[in-house]
Amino acid sequence: MRLQDLSAALEELQGQHRLRCRTVLASPQGVEVEIDGQHYLSFASNDYLGLADHPALVRALREGADRWGAGSGASHLLTGHSLAHQQAEEALARFVGREAALLFGSGYAANLAVITSLVGRGDAVFADKLNHASLNDGCLLSRADFQRFRHNDVEHLAQLLADSKAPTKLIAVDAVYSMDGDQAPLPALLELAERFDAWLYVDDAHGFGVLGDGRGSAAAHGLRSERLIYMATLGKAAGLAGAFVAGSQPLMDWLVNKARTYIFTTAQPPALAAAVETSLRLIAEGGERRERLRQLAALCRQRLEGSPYAGDSTTPIQPFLVGSDERTVRLAAMLRDRGYWVPAIRPPTVPENGGRLRISLSANHELSQLDALLDVMLQLAED
CATH class of the missing domain: 3.40.640.10 (Type I PLP-dependent aspartate aminotransferase-like (Major domain))
Known part of the structure; x- marks a missing residue:
């Protein structure tokens, strides 16, 4: 692609709701994070066992x-x-x-x-x-x-x-x-x-x-x-x-x-x-951490069962299926306004019309935190 075409191509991505931008993490990786100067409860990391900031590993x-x-x-x-x-x-x-x-x-x-x-x-x-x-x-x-x-x-x-x-x-x-x-x-x-x-x-x-x-x-x-x-x-x-x-x-x-x-x-x-x-x-030694992950995944499946948003996962990756890119981005933004960081996943990472919010679970999440997130997600998705 020529230099003069880059700006137009980026604008096209923006119009398709597929423009990706970096955010700045200002805290160690964890369940509670600071991103771009704001504090969030994060469901975005692949730090499944919560070891990224573990004192022994540090x-x-x-x-x-x-x-x-x-x-x-x-x-x-x-x-x-x-x-x-x-x-x-x-x-x-x-x-x-x-x-x-x-x-x-x-x-x-x-x-x-x-x-x-x-x-x-x-x-x-x-x-x-x-x-x-x-x-x-x-x-x-x-x-x-x-x-x-x-x-x-x-x-x-x-x-x-x-x-x-x-x-x-x-x-x-x-x-x-x-x-x-x-x-x-x-x-x-x-x-x-x-x-x-x-x-x-x-x-x-x-x-x-x-x-x-x-x-x-x-x-x-x-x-x-x-x-x-x-x-x-x-x-x-x-x-x-x-x-x-x-x-x-x-x-x-x-x-x-x-x-x-x-x-x-x-x-x-x-x-x-x-x-x-x-x-x-x-x-x-992380048996209790893995058990917590199983409990969290089971709770997510239970809460979403029978809804159009449910995926088919027993692992810490729990998709909340949305569909269109525009709706996926909008839901992620509304969650951020309420203090939750859940990433919007859009094509080409997923198939066309396969947009979803990906809930990544950590052993450091509390069941009550996930329950509260799902309450908000289901309410916003139905509005």
Whole structure:
């Protein structure tokens, strides 16, 4: 797009109620936040276990900075791979029950790394229609034959796999879908991967720390297979930043040698890696936090059941379905006027006419706080 076209294009987005603008958080992440100088009760964060401002995690990060400094200064393959990174990777692999793990600066970088390193021209990648944008970008950049199957439709995927003659096949899915909160049928997907000699790549950004006693979606189903590649982010329930991929040792060695988003970037600050073991301990001990999340999700489902706004989620992601972009933005603004921060989600993040308010739950929310929010949301939606 030419420079002179930018202003007109931005005005067009504004007219479509799809212009996105940043807000400034002036407080630590949490249930009660200060944004742009105003105080809100927030239902917008992916900090599901409420660990982002946990004193033990803050202390571990501070001690890590005292020990390792502020930055890594180099890529992992030069001098950026510290003992802190190595120990974090070993701890993550043990935690999710895999042979080895590899740290990345973000889930986006991890998704691009895995997909583009395992498939290329002449191969095939099969992706759920509702996959996160980073998975789709990895599929596109791989230059493999990119085929999308209907959301959670195992029979459709089986037909696509059966028709494919590609030498290497990879199935890519979210374990928990970020806009609807529903879950992928991982056991059935792994069975297809075994039957058709394919990789199964699982992005568990929204399941790690929450499902499977905190060890994630694959652990929740008891899935163990070398062809299952597991990725989770550390910036959501884990309360930190970055991501990791876990699988067999040969796979991790391959990524170290072939993953461009790993090779050609500076390693994340070692202080973050040094805090990983504390995060994992808090996750392991977080049974009461996960129970609170289950109670909150059940309350949300109960309150919305039978209404046109209800989704189909048992996870901390609870969609409040609205429809038009204009109405979605208006409802979010009215909630802000009443002291609630709930994000308006619009296309292209969701399908056309799929606008919704996404209620993200935290273990630090009180049931009474969610109840009060739903009272206001239902009243505003009916006015």
